[in-house]
Amino acid sequence: METIRFDDLEKLKSKISPDYSGWSQQVEVSQEKINQFADVTGDHQWIHIDIERSRRESPFKGPVAHGFLTLSLIPAFEIDTGYKVTGYRNVVNYGANKLRFISPVPAGAKVHARSRLVAVEPKPQGTQVTQETTVHVVGQDKPALIYEGIFLYVKP
Numbered sequence: 001m002e003t004i005r006f007d008d009l010e011k012l013k014s015k016i017s018p019d020y021s022g023w024s025q026q027v028e029v030s031q032e033k034i035n036q037f038a039d040v041t042g043d044h045q046w047i048h049i050d051i052e053r054s055r056r057e058s059p060f061k062g063p064v065a066h067g068f069l070t071l072s073l074i075p076a077f078e079i080d081t082g083y084k085v086t087g088y089r090n091v092v093n094y095g096a097n098k099l100r101f102i103s104p105v106p107a108g109a110k111v112h113a114r115s116r117l118v119a120v121e122p123k124p125q126g127t128q129v130t131q132e133t134t135v136h137v138v139g140q141d142k143p144a145l146i147y148e149g150i151f152l153y154v155k156p
Contacts, residue, residue, distance in 0.1 A: 001080075006088040006127045006153035012120040015083060020114040024077035026138055029065045031107040037069040051107075060104050067101035070111065070135055070145050077113040079133070088126060088153040097130065098148040103140070110138040118148065126154045 004011045031051065038044045043066055046053050054063045105111055112135070119130035130150050134143040 002083040003086045004083050006085050007155070009120055009122055009127065012085070012117070012127065012129065015081070015117045016120065017116055020116045020134070021079055021081045023112045023114050024079045026110040026112045027073055027076055028110050029069070029073075029105050029107065031063060034063060034065050034069065034107055037066055037072075041066070041068070060106060063107040065105040065107065065109075067145065070101075070105050071099065071147060073111065074113060074133055074135070074147065074149075077135075079113055079115050081115065081117070085129075085153060087156070089156045090154050092152040092154060094128065094150040094152045096147060096149050098132075098146065100146045101144070102146060103137070103142050103144050105135075105137055105144045111135050111144060112138055123152060126152055128152050 004015070006012075034048050038049050047058050047060075048054075048063055048066055051063055055061060058064070113133055115131050115133040117129060118132050119128075121128045128150060130148060132146065132148045135145045135147075136143050
């Protein structure tokens with residue numbers, strides 16, 4: 001795997017691409033995981049946790065994961081971009097430019113992700129990168145979510 005120093009702006013910018021990385025490994029979104037997320041966040045809406053009611057009344061014909069649960073799985077995917085950023089003190093999640101929940105993730109589904117680098121900018125504290133990640137239910141072309149995250153690689 002190629003290593004790139006966080007402050008090598010030209011090398012990082014060379015990784016900006018309209019093409020996504022390959023797919024990550026798959027992560028199962030079990031009903032148990034959905035229930036645990038509901039407990040942590042206090043979001044116990046029936047569409048997520050009431051299996052029988054969601055089978056009867058939900059347009060999705062069963063329980064679905066919270067959108068923010070799907071988003072929170074992004075670090076678990078360990079997406080292989082083909083390079084690794086090195087030499088920084090830490091990475092700060094600086095926020096997001098875009099977050100869209102496009103399609104549901106049914107309980108029990110497996111999801112995977114891919115990403116692409118869209119911007120690199122020098123900042124006084126280090127280097128800011130913007131990365132777009134899509135999460136898909138395995139076997140579906142339409143993404144479950146699209147997330148454009150901003151990250152700051154902080155100088156040592």
